[in-house]
Amino acid sequence: MAKIVAVANQKGGVGKTTTTINLAASMAVEEKKVLVIDLDPQGNSTSGLGVNATKSTPSAYDFLIGNKSVEDAVIEAHLKYLYVLPGSLNMAGFESEAASVKGSQELLRGKLQDPYFEQFQYILLDCPPSLGYITLNALVSASSILIPVQCEFFALEGLSHLLKTIERVRKQWNPDLEVEGILPTMYDKRNKLSNQVLEDLRDHFPELVFKSVIPRNVTLGEAPSYGKPVLLHDALSKGAQSYLHLAREILAYG
Numbered sequence: 001m002a003k004i005v006a007v008a009n010q011k012g013g014v015g016k017t018t019t020t021i022n023l024a025a026s027m028a029v030e031e032k033k034v035l036v037i038d039l040d041p042q043g044n045s046t047s048g049l050g051v052n053a054t055k056s057t058p059s060a061y062d063f064l065i066g067n068k069s070v071e072d073a074v075i076e077a078h079l080k081y082l083y084v085l086p087g088s089l090n091m092a093g094f095e096s097e098a099a100s101v102k103g104s105q106e107l108l109r110g111k112l113q114d115p116y117f118e119q120f121q122y123i124l125l126d127c128p129p130s131l132g133y134i135t136l137n138a139l140v141s142a143s144s145i146l147i148p149v150q151c152e153f154f155a156l157e158g159l160s161h162l163l164k165t166i167e168r169v170r171k172q173w174n175p176d177l178e179v180e181g182i183l184p185t186m187y188d189k190r191n192k193l194s195n196q197v198l199e200d201l202r203d204h205f206p207e208l209v210f211k212s213v214i215p216r217n218v219t220l221g222e223a224p225s226y227g228k229p230v231l232l233h234d235a236l237s238k239g240a241q242s243y244l245h246l247a248r249e250i251l252a253y254g
């Protein structure tokens with residue numbers, strides 16, 4: 001059975017997509033078969049993995065609403081063991097469509113029951129920056145949630161709301177949902193505030209914060225413009241190494 005990890009935080013720009021792409025690539029390098037499902041209408045993890053999706057490219061949205069079989073939609077991305085189910089702008093419509101359908105929180109979970117998914121060891125869900133129906137579907141389907149938190153001002157804002165949402169999902173739909181970990185991102189060791197945020201995170205959530213910390217790293221920011229995970233762009237960069245470290249931390253934990 002695949003372990004399904006939702007990469008979620010309702011704040012935008014905290015490193016969800018960067019984490020999804022680079023954690024997936026690092027797991028693939030560790031010979032785990034990984035599928036990225038791009039649930040964000042912006043489709044940044046799709047383009048960041050080098051997939052040039054057009055309007056006619058079968059997407060996660062088509063799969064979710066039942067228009068396309070998953071076999072037709074999943075694409076190989078760069079590395080052996082690395083696959084992506086592309087995102088599309090259509091997914092934005094799901095928020096309003098879902099509101100009028102009973103049980104729409106459980107749509108993705110139902111779809112992921114397809115035996116097709118058994119070939120993967122990990123499925124990473126890249127979520128949009130909101131706690132709407134798409135993210136809710138991800139949390140209802142997931143084995144765990146990975147929460148990237150940017151080491152900057154207001155970092156902890158919103159985190160308690162997210163943790164409450166996780167509690168609600170556990171109570172109503174998915175009692176087994178675990179917190180895979182809180183991941184400090186864009187850490188700058190020379191910056192006092194960045195260090196303060198890291199310290200606060202470790203104080204408040206000692207059990208939940210990963211040992212791995214993702215530094216602010218120019219190479220990480222520029223890799224998506226080449227349509228590549230950073231490992232394939234500059235494997236020795238601090239960014240690439242930090243995501244490899246995270247992958248090993250998660251794989252060791254199981």
Ligand code: ADP
Binds near residue numbers: 012013014185214239
């Ligand atoms: P989210 O998916 O949460 O909105 P992204 O992963 O898209 O966030 O990151 C937001 C922006 O910050 C992107 O331009 C990305 O390339 C950049 N970025 C993310 N993580 C880092 C990092 N560790 N160092 C430098 N830039 C980063």
Ligand code: MG
Binds near residue numbers: 018
């Ligand atoms: Mg994103």
